[in-house]
Amino acid sequence: MKIAVATKDDWAQVSGHAGQSRHWLVFDCQPGTPLPEPERVELTKEQLPHHFKDDGPHPLHGLEVMVTASAGTGFMRHMESWGTQVLLTGETDPVTALEKILSGEALADTRFDITTTLCKLRDLFSRH
Template sequence: MGTKIAVTSQNRRTVTPHAGRTRRFLIYEAHADGGYELVDRVELPKDQTLHEWGNRDGHPLYAYDVIIAGSVGPNFIERMARRGVEVLPTSETDPETAVRRYIDGTLPVEPPHEHHHHDHDHD
């Protein structure tokens, strides 16, 4: 089985920011030959955003190897790393390009940043 990659995409078209508050993810599987495919689209209930979930076990996103997001905070990266999930904040906005560049090792990775605002709804 290949690497399972979840890409934050609230609008299903672009890589969107705020990974901890994201409910919609595009799920790709990267293959050993360097290929990849879109294998699923996940929509979490509002109470299952990682921001709301907290540190409990059993979150569906813990099953993925990598999360690619438009932005994340350092606590999110640390929490997911403890679950064995690599988190990559990127400036790349196209989900397919982000996955391809991750596989190629050319994905531009941004530093994490703190979120100091309170907009809870991105729909």
């Protein structure tokens, strides 16, 4: 199961605003095996989900799950069209969030984020 976590520039904290997130940790998890080392994926501006035109391959295609602190409904619909489920969390540590997902534990609730409200407004006019 491939799971990607949106991170801040330091690769150490879960990031919000997934559609604008450049830094992703991608884990290729296999049942019954230890947590693998993540692949670090850094997106270009053109590859950011808010800008990507779906006109070719993308480094985040093929994921089953994306984890982020915030995302608008347009982003979630867009990722659903890729076959990817988006999970929101208030966890700040990417590995802790991933371990909770894999063990079936509930993720921490998200915190208020003004960018999510702005994304919802933007999503009213989104192509997704």
